[in-house]
Amino acid sequence: MPPPAEPARASVAPRPAPARFATAGDALRTVYGFDAFRGEQAAIIDQVVDGGDAVVLMPTGAGKSVCYQIPALVREGTGLVVSPLIALMHDQVDALRANGVRAEYLNSTQAPQERARVERAYVSGEIDLLYVAPERLNSPATVGLLARGSLSVIAIDEAHCVSQWGHDFRPDYLALGDLDERFPGVPRLALTATATPATHREIAERLRMPTARHFVASFDRPNIQYRIEPKVEPRKQLLAFLRSQPEGAAGIVYALSRKSVDQTAQYLRTQGLDALAYHAGLDAETRARHQARFLRDDGVIMVATIAFGMGIDKPDVRFVAHIDLPKSVEGYYQETGRAGRDGDPSVAWMAYGLGDVVQQRRMIDQSPGDRTYKMRLGQHLDAMLALCETVGCRRQNLLGYFGQDSGACGNCDTCLTPPETWDGLIPAQKLLSTIVRLQRERGQAFGAGHLVDILRGARTERISQQRHDELKTYGIGADLSEQDWRSVIRQLLARGILVAKGEYGTLAPGEPAGAVLSGEAPVPLRRDVLGRGGGGGGSRARRAPASASLDEADQPVFEALRTWRSEQAREQGVPAYIVFGDATLRALAEHRPRTSGDLSAIPGIGEKKREAYGEAVLAVIASS
Structure with missing residues (x-):
């Protein structure tokens, strides 16, 4: 989109805000109350203060916002921050104002007179940092307004939203590549906490930042303990986990559907927990009220779809729980990253089961888009399943996905209690043989539940009606429990040995199944153990509160x-x-x-x- 004509730009002479501080160190001490920068913050800030562009990959809680806020206080003019969520704008502006920074935002929540006040202050050079949404930057009126003032720096937060293959793509981010033409000479930062090497490259390409210096911090969040356990009774498992957390701890519980969110929040309230629901089906006033309570009160648990949380600045979230499988590792990393932004110990807990795998596969099959798009969704899911099914260190697997090598962490469930493995070749062959016989002999296909009944020799009405007790494989799997068989099926689905098809999730052999049936491919499986991470068992014991690290007298x-x-x-x-x-x-x-x-x-x-x-x-x- 071209900038306004020159006469419009010249109608009011730009008056750049004078630099507030002579050096970045002065700003850090005076505004934030710290004496030293962390990690690569100083190098990033120097790059931008000197007029250079930067692409910054830094985990949540590592201090990304300081990397653009301080340059805006050192360089002349107003810092422009492109932020995707209104809630994030409000929180960051409140925090900046509390530190004495002249911060404002422009968004749809403001009355016309309030927007007019902010616009006048910007043109007059009276604002240090101005927050806007990417959608607003596509408005000619906003571009014209910005051209009438003077910008010191442009920060594009949550820059992974520019990636069309990412988990949180937003079309309005694509237009941000024009910012270098609209505002030449203004240094730009693209910042995100979630990017694979491929997404990292795509950010630089789509935002047209060929000369930007790249800063990639460690993706490790050592204060977060990752736990994943098999899903049996997810709400009871969730309750047991929540009761193991510190008294008065705040946290987020993610569920896939609005119905599940409402039912889970209601269940937790009946158990005496302060739980609220958040999803797009609630009216705006209710969502705002629930979010305000979560941010401002102690001990509130937000049960939400992924519509909640991106950019939430609450630093003392002590846990993030998933009762449904996330669609990608990127999404999982971003959602779990909302825990422990203050650096204190926190937990990322998830219950994951066979139904999650079948449901996600079905959603991919039914999703709009071409074969390439569905293939990419399948790759995201495969990586997520690999994290769930690993017998090695969870953190090592997670960091490896983002291209970072690491050793075993010693602080995830698989490190603290290494899982047992067992030879699953014979059970896999029994299951595949049953599926193949049903298909070849009778032209039938079934889901996991009925197949397990056949293998365990169950006496159900459906088996009798279908005469499935006449199959040669009927009853040959009675040595395993129903839960064991569901674990076998889940792991075979995760590896592609089985595939789920159609609306009802019927099971069929995958490409590797031939080698399994012939005995040429080993099938090592992990043995599921409930409560592996300490969240099971229904214990009401709670971990220590935030003051526990202090001496008793303090x-x-x-x-x-x-x-x-x-x-x-x-x-x-x-x-x-x-x-x-x-x-x-x-x-x-x-x-x-x-x-x-x-x-x-x-x-x-x-x-x-x-x-x-x-x-x-x-x-x-x-x-x-």
Whole structure:
């Protein structure tokens, strides 16, 4: 889309906002209250401050936002941030304002007079950071507005949305490749926490950033413990997991359908848990109210479809649970990455079963798109199944998907309790023989449940009516339980030895089945164990709360500060972490500063927060 004509641009002379800080280090200390950058933050910031482009792959919680916020405070002009979600804009603007940064957004939630105020402030050079959605950047009016002011930097957040093969493609991101022509000379950053090497290359190509310097941080989130267990009674398993978490912990439970979300949230409420539902079928007011409670109150569990969560800045999410299989490793990584942004121990738990595999395969078969598109969806699912079925380290498998080598982590379920393997060749041959006989002798195909009944010699009405008790394979699998057979079928589906077909998920031999039937291919299987990661068994034992790492004498101070923080957040109508994060409260409880000058040594307290909260914090500490 071409920029407005030059006369329109010249109607108001641009007035760039003066640089707020002489150096990036000054901005870090004054605004954020930290003395040193983490990882490659400093190198990224130097690249952008010097006028260069950057493509940044950095895991959630590693500090991506600092990489564009600080250049906007050091360079003259206003930093433009392209953000895909309104909720994310609101949270980040609130957090920046709390730190004394002049931040604003333009989106559909604003009244006309409010948008007009922001537009005037931008043209007058009175804004440090301006957040907009990619859809709004495709509006000629917005492009014209931006041309009337002066931009210091352009940040494209969640840049993986530009990938047409990715899990979260958004067509409006494709138009962002024109930003270099619309605003020549303005450095750009493309940032994401989720990208394979192929997606990484696609980001640079589609956003037309051929000279950008690439920064790829480790994808490892060592504070997250990954657990996956076989799905038997998912809601009871979920409840047992939730009851093993810290008292008052907040978390997210993902389900595939709106119906499942509503039913699961209702079930958890009947069990005494503070659970809310979130999906696109709820009205906007209800979604906003539930999201606000999740962000601002302790102990809230959000049960949601994947419509919830991208860009959620809540740092103290202690767990993310999946009761349905995600469609891709990218989606799983992004969703689990919403846990533990503060660096404290967190858990990613999932229950995964045979029905998930059949359902996902059926959805791929029924999806619109050509053969190439469906093949790509199948590849995503295969990688997700490989993560679920691995007998090795989960984290090693996950990082390997993103092109990162690593050793065993020692902190996932398969490392903590290595799974047993067993020889599944004979059961696989029995199952395949049954499928082949039904097809050749009777022209029939069935799903997993009926096939297991045949193999176990069940006396069901359907078996009698179909005379399947006359099959040579009838009853030859009675040595395995129904749950064992479902595990066998799930793992054979995951490896392509079986395929699910049609609307009803009937099973058929896959390409590798011939070698299995002939005995030429081994079939090692993992032996399922319920509650492998410590989430099973129905235990009500809870892990330690956020103050547990403190000495016993410091814990009452932490709790007093936490109560004070909640009151402040409630009065201001903002999430508690915008006042202070748990890490800052722990540092305050441990060091117990006595003067305003002492507060400068506490990480996370910049000048604005010291002025706003210093006296109150010192009073709470003195009286505890």
